[in-house]
Amino acid sequence: MNGFMDKLSEKIMPLANWLGQNKYLMVLRDAFMLSFPLTMFGSIIVVIANLPFFSDETKATLNTLLGSGQSATMSIMTVFVTFGIGYYLSKSYEVEGIFGGAVAFSSFLILTPFFIDTEAGEISGVLSLDRLGAKGMFIGMLAAFIAAEIYCRVTKRGWQIKMPDGVPPAVSKSFAAMIPAIVTLSFFLLINVLMTGIFHANLHDVIYEVIQKPLTGLGSSLPATLIALFFVQFLWFFGLHGQIIVNSVMDPIWNTLMLDNLEAYKAGDKLPHIITKPFMETFTVGLGGSGMTLAAVLILAFFMKKKQYKDIGRLALGPAVFNVNEPVIFGFPIVLNVTILIPWILGPLLVTTVNYLLMAAGIFPAPTGVSVPWTVPIIASGILATNSWLGGLLQVIDFAILFVLWFPFLKTLDRSKDIVA
Incomplete structure (x- = not known):
C-alpha cells in the first residue's frame, strides 16, 4: 500500500505544486477574497430580511428597506x-x-x-x-x-x-x-x-x-463535485493544502452558482442548484474543516484509551468546533497515515452524496445562496445557509454518518501497539 501511494504521489505532486504556485490561480483566489467582506455583509442583510418566522408582508417590507445593502x-x-x-x-x-x-x-x-x-x-x-x-x-x-x-x-x-x-x-x-x-x-x-x-x-x-x-x-453536478472533493482529500493526505489548490479552480464556478441561487431565492423561485459555494462550505468544511473531522476529533478526545490520542483530540477540539483542523491533520497525524486513509477520503464523498440526494429529493432544503463564513460551528451554519432548521438537522445526520465511519478505524489504531498508553 505504501509503495503504491509513493508512486501515485510522484505522479500527482508536480501537478499539485504547479496549481498551488500558479500565478493566475493565486491572483484569482486573492480577487475573490477581496469581495469576501462585501458578500458577507450582503448575506447578513439577506438573512435578516428573510428570517423564517417573519410574515411575507414583513419580509417584503424589509427587502424593500434593506435590499440595497445586498444589491450593492x-x-x-x-x-x-x-x-x-x-x-x-x-x-x-x-x-x-x-x-x-x-x-x-x-x-x-x-x-x-x-x-x-x-x-x-x-x-x-x-x-x-x-x-x-x-x-x-x-x-x-x-x-x-x-x-x-x-x-x-x-x-x-x-x-x-x-x-x-x-x-x-x-x-x-x-x-x-x-x-x-x-x-x-x-x-x-x-x-x-x-x-x-x-x-x-x-x-x-x-x-x-x-x-x-x-x-x-x-460544476453543479455530483460527479464533478466528488472528483473535486477527492483531490482535496488526496492532496491533504500528502500535507498539501488541498482546499486552496482545488478551490482556486472551482471557486469561480461555485460562486457563480451561489449567485444564481441567491437571485432565485430573492425572487421566490425554485433554487436552480444544489452544489454551490455555501453547500461546499457548510456541508463539507462546516463539519470540522477539510475532511469533516469533527467526529474524528470527538472520538479521539472521549472514546480512545491511549493518552496520546486523548491529548491530541482534546487539544484539537476547540479549533475543530470552528472548523480549523490543522492540529489533528498534522498532530494526529492524518498526513501520510495509511491506516485512516479510507475514512479520510471516503467520509466527505459519502456525506456529500447523501446530502445531494436528500436535497434533490426535496427532503432537505438546498442552500439559498447566502454566504456563511466557514468558521461558523455546526448546526448554526446549516440553519443560516438554508434559512431552515432542517439545514442544521442535516448536519447532525452528517456528523452521525462520519462518527460511525471513523469509529472502527480509530479504535483499531487504539488497540495497536505502535503507541504505548
Missing part, C-alpha cells in the same frame, strides 16, 4: 472580482496595482451592454445587475486577466509619459498609466465594435452561452 455587494460581485484581478496581477508584475485594477474593471464595462430588454422595448443607458453579478462572472474574469496582461506588458516596455521630479507622485503615476491604459482600453473597444457592429452580438452573451453555462452545469 453580493449582486455585483463581478465588479470586485474584476478589479481585484487587475490589481493583484499588476502587483505580481511590480506595476502600480490601483491603475491595473481600474483598467481591468473599465475593460470589462466596455464589453458590457448598457441596455435592458423589456416587454415595452429596449431601455438604453442602464446596466443590468445580473451582468455585474452571476451572468457576467466569466466574461469579467477573462476580460480582467487579458486587460491586466496588456496593461502590464505595455508598462514594462516603457511606453509611458514621464513627468519631471518636482511633480506630485499622484500626478506622475497618472500620466505614467495613461498610454498603457489607452492601449488596453482601445483593444477592448475594438473587440466590442467588431462584436456589435459586424456580428450584431455582445461578448457577454457569447461567453455566457459558450463557456459559462457548460462549466457551471458541469
Whole structure:
C-alpha cells in the first residue's frame, strides 16, 4: 500500500505544486477574497430580511428597506472580482496595482451592454445587475486577466509619459498609466465594435452561452463535485493544502452558482442548484474543516484509551468546533497515515452524496445562496445557509454518518501497539 501511494504521489505532486504556485490561480483566489467582506455583509442583510418566522408582508417590507445593502455587494460581485484581478496581477508584475485594477474593471464595462430588454422595448443607458453579478462572472474574469496582461506588458516596455521630479507622485503615476491604459482600453473597444457592429452580438452573451453555462452545469453536478472533493482529500493526505489548490479552480464556478441561487431565492423561485459555494462550505468544511473531522476529533478526545490520542483530540477540539483542523491533520497525524486513509477520503464523498440526494429529493432544503463564513460551528451554519432548521438537522445526520465511519478505524489504531498508553 505504501509503495503504491509513493508512486501515485510522484505522479500527482508536480501537478499539485504547479496549481498551488500558479500565478493566475493565486491572483484569482486573492480577487475573490477581496469581495469576501462585501458578500458577507450582503448575506447578513439577506438573512435578516428573510428570517423564517417573519410574515411575507414583513419580509417584503424589509427587502424593500434593506435590499440595497445586498444589491450593492453580493449582486455585483463581478465588479470586485474584476478589479481585484487587475490589481493583484499588476502587483505580481511590480506595476502600480490601483491603475491595473481600474483598467481591468473599465475593460470589462466596455464589453458590457448598457441596455435592458423589456416587454415595452429596449431601455438604453442602464446596466443590468445580473451582468455585474452571476451572468457576467466569466466574461469579467477573462476580460480582467487579458486587460491586466496588456496593461502590464505595455508598462514594462516603457511606453509611458514621464513627468519631471518636482511633480506630485499622484500626478506622475497618472500620466505614467495613461498610454498603457489607452492601449488596453482601445483593444477592448475594438473587440466590442467588431462584436456589435459586424456580428450584431455582445461578448457577454457569447461567453455566457459558450463557456459559462457548460462549466457551471458541469460544476453543479455530483460527479464533478466528488472528483473535486477527492483531490482535496488526496492532496491533504500528502500535507498539501488541498482546499486552496482545488478551490482556486472551482471557486469561480461555485460562486457563480451561489449567485444564481441567491437571485432565485430573492425572487421566490425554485433554487436552480444544489452544489454551490455555501453547500461546499457548510456541508463539507462546516463539519470540522477539510475532511469533516469533527467526529474524528470527538472520538479521539472521549472514546480512545491511549493518552496520546486523548491529548491530541482534546487539544484539537476547540479549533475543530470552528472548523480549523490543522492540529489533528498534522498532530494526529492524518498526513501520510495509511491506516485512516479510507475514512479520510471516503467520509466527505459519502456525506456529500447523501446530502445531494436528500436535497434533490426535496427532503432537505438546498442552500439559498447566502454566504456563511466557514468558521461558523455546526448546526448554526446549516440553519443560516438554508434559512431552515432542517439545514442544521442535516448536519447532525452528517456528523452521525462520519462518527460511525471513523469509529472502527480509530479504535483499531487504539488497540495497536505502535503507541504505548
